[in-house]
Amino acid sequence: MTTREVSRAFGVDPSTVRRWIMQGKLAPALVTPGGQYRFRKADLQIPSPTSEPPAQAPEHQEVS
Secondary structure (H helix, E strand, O other), rough: EEEHHHHHHOOOOOOOHHHHHHHOOOOEEEEOOOOEEEEOOOOOOOOOOOOOOOOOOOOOOOOO
16 A cells, blocks of 8 residues: 555645654565555554544633
């Protein structure tokens, strides 16, 4: 999978995927001679479209 394909699968911008790589949160299976990243789908934990969405964060309350 390309960086763009991974970004679409996670619902983020491709720059976010590149940032995850630089932060060590995601490791590509291969880096091409041109410096492009390639990923194996089996190595990624992509959320299922049928899974429940994450819980909403509680709303902030103003303190008077």
